[in-house]
Amino acid sequence: MTGNRLRQRPPKATHFLPHVQGLRAIAVMLVVLYHVWPGRLSGGYIGVDIFFVISGFLITGQLARELDRTGRIALPSFWAKRARRLLPAAITVLVFCSLAVLFLLPLSSLVSEAREILASTFYVENWQLAFSSVDYLASHDATTVQHYWSLSLEEQFYIVWPLLLLGATWLGVRFFAAKRWLPMVGVVVAVSVASLAASILYTASNPAEAYFVTWTRFWEFGAGAILALLPKLRPRGAWWPNLIGYAGLAMILGAGWFFNRDTPFPGYTALLPVIGTAMVITTDRAKHWWDVGSVLGGPPQRFVGDISYSLYLWHWPLIIIAPYIPGWGLSGLNRVALIVVCFLLAWLTKKYIEDPVRTWKFFTVRKPRITYAGVIGLMAVSSLVIGAAWVVNHPRYEAAAAELQQIRENPPECFGALAGPDCQNPELAGAIIPSPGFGNADSPGHTECFVQLNESAVKSCHFGSSSPDAPRIALIGDSHAYQYIETLIALADQRGWSLTTYLKGACPWTTAPVSGPSPAFTASCTAWRANLADELASVPGYDVVFTAALAHTPYTVSAANRDAALRDGFVDAWKQAAGAAIVTIVDNPDFEEDPNKCLRNAPASSCTEPRASVLDAVDPLALAGAEGGATVLDFTDKYCDETVCFSVIGGANVYRDQDHLTRTFALTLGSAIGDAIESQLP
Structure with missing residues (x-):
């Protein structure tokens, strides 16, 4: 100029x-x-x-x-x-x-x-x-x-x-x-x-x-x-x-x-x-x-x-x-x-x-x-x-994904959560599936069913049977409920259920006040839960609701009666399900750091965390289950022994990050979750 x-x-x-x-x-x-x-x-x-x-x-x-x-x-x-x-x-x-x-x-x-x-x-x-x-x-x-x-x-x-x-x-x-x-x-x-x-x-x-x-x-x-x-x-x-x-x-x-x-x-x-x-x-x-x-x-x-x-x-x-x-x-x-x-x-x-x-x-x-x-x-x-790195590695990425899909569809005997004292598979000794290099990518699909942080509109997705006579199952909760979506979809297909999901990130299904990264998120969580209550009141009742939540969600409740307040928050929310039976699950351990980083360079036996540091002393869902008459699944002894919690169980890589399960391991919990839901069907 x-x-x-x-x-x-x-x-x-x-x-x-x-x-x-x-x-x-x-x-x-x-x-x-x-x-x-x-x-x-x-x-x-x-x-x-x-x-x-x-x-x-x-x-x-x-x-x-x-x-x-x-x-x-x-x-x-x-x-x-x-x-x-x-x-x-x-x-x-x-x-x-x-x-x-x-x-x-x-x-x-x-x-x-x-x-x-x-x-x-x-x-x-x-x-x-x-x-x-x-x-x-x-x-x-x-x-x-x-x-x-x-x-x-x-x-x-x-x-x-x-x-x-x-x-x-x-x-x-x-x-x-x-x-x-x-x-x-x-x-x-x-x-x-x-x-x-x-x-x-x-x-x-x-x-x-x-x-x-x-x-x-x-x-x-x-x-x-x-x-x-x-x-x-x-x-x-x-x-x-x-x-x-x-x-x-x-x-x-x-x-x-x-x-x-x-x-x-x-x-x-x-x-x-x-x-x-x-x-x-x-x-x-x-x-x-x-x-x-x-x-x-x-x-x-x-x-x-x-x-x-x-x-x-x-x-x-x-x-x-x-x-x-x-x-x-x-x-x-x-x-x-x-x-x-x-x-x-x-x-x-x-x-x-x-x-x-x-x-x-x-x-x-x-x-x-x-x-x-x-x-x-x-x-x-x-x-x-x-671009060259992509050209070289993407075929390997796709091959790893395809191999993992085959294992999910035809899992080895005694794989993942199915392993135990009476079920051991020597062929899985030293195995880590998915590999530590691919564990972070082993996440659930159907992201369109998941409500994001500041959104409050209820998204419902439907899977399984469309028959009006099929058992009606709902999956409700935060990302720790979402980690089971593939497991519930597989069960719905296998057992003839009609499955509906209601999921929002960092927003558990409870009436207890939840804090978050911003006032906008806090408001969106409150609004989503209100919208969910309206949705549940407007649709035909479900036979069973399966729900899960992050155990250490940041709740804004008084420290003096925290356990009771959190327990009552879940019990009150469950009443919105119009008499449906509730099946819930104690939360999985929360590692200090993504164990896949450790597993890349060390044996699985070295990639553990002390039990006391990765488990909450009291899971509010367990308290709520006892108070509200829900069926409570607790796999803590599967994840941990008396002193440490494991990152690999029965050859299965348990975590895709520090606290979310891999899709592969969550699928191995399917039979136990399915039996618990079946036991509550009329």
Whole structure:
């Protein structure tokens, strides 16, 4: 855009301020330590927000100086410089992750890894994660590239922000001749305020999606941009800079220490680290060793800040891949070694990839379109490598699925839950079916029958016999009821039942109040249960209802009479079934971590958990069954002996994640569940 220059004093150059490099070091170390030791620094995720503020400050300052100097922004050159700075290292790590999919990661990860590597290649990973976050049945095991959500958001900022500033500059030239900088500041403030409001509202209603979407984060960039456009906000004097700077550091470190997974974020709580970062940025005083600028600008801090981008890129894939490397894992010593490896790779990437490509004259002295051709080439390389991994592994994926289906249809003798002291099959010794590499993919089908997190409309699905004389069976509950859907469908087909399902994620069939990830979910669960009660009252009565629920669902009941309140909640809900017999089941153990990770590198005998740590002391469904006259199935002694609970039983892999059963193992419970239901039929 051409025109007269802005009549304002442009911000001074800020790209290499030592204290900003020190802030980058703090940001990346918060994130790395949070991911390497999740329980030690529960709010370390706020490091990403520090990066956003810094980016807003630096990029806006750069663009404002160009506007003041030339009256325009050379968009092609700006975007080309950003691409040369960021893409080579990012694509390098994506190619590494694709090779890990091909050679190291479990086969079950193929679909999610391929999808997210492609999304990261084209910088839309934040939207990919936002869309999948509302799907309760989606695999929420982190992929090697999940951290690219923040890089995707930054790239979107780099595209949109210059256009926004250009538009504001045009307004200044056209309507504010005397104070042409006012529209730019006004637009940045307006966009930031609107984004903050959206962040607060959306975090309250849908926190999982709000964490990733673009418009809930733009205000963080805007906070840095305002500092760049209004340099008079920076403190002056001998002691004001340090007072404000150290207060900002305290806010950042306090958020990193005290925030946790339950903190509503980004929303209003993100104001603490964002404002703290802005306060530190305003402080560049470094005349004495105790000044904030000196503390943040030392050589070690500058070194970490200098490699922070590559360090961020490398740390997460290594964390995800480490458990799948034989003999490695994530013991305390190995975590320290992993950090050392991350630093080494980051330094090598900075020295031999980031810096050379950024300054390579082949690109810098030619028109931006040459850089864009290089961008297309790099993205093509990333797409081709993950495409090759897909071509090689997908036939294996399909073969594993077909083999597993055959085993389900013709299971070996004494397989899974059918094994016991009087039923042993020597051929299954050492067997793990499905394999640990495919266990995560062994989930139920019929996802159309499952109501998602914030939805409240009742979905009913019908299976089995359509005869009006067939026994009427219902399956009702949360995801721990849904894990039995294939078992109940098979029983309905075998025994001539008419089966109807009513299922909603994280929402058990009870009148006890349930909490959840957001007020919107809590409201949807309450509404769904009310709609379910109306549905049950409007249809012909069922003969038997089979129900299950996660034992440690977060209920909002008084601790003083918790067991009684939870028991009564289930009993009251069961009365909605209009006299149907109730068959329920004690919940399965909940492992601390997905046992498939352990089973990949260790024998099943080593992949157990202490019984006391994975079983709830009291399952409210068992209490409700005794009070409400229900038939209660308890397979605890099948899952566990007196001391430990198993991840493999009778050759069957029990879990598809840390607390949900594989479809294959759930099918082996069929005869016991079927007999219990049959015993209650009139």
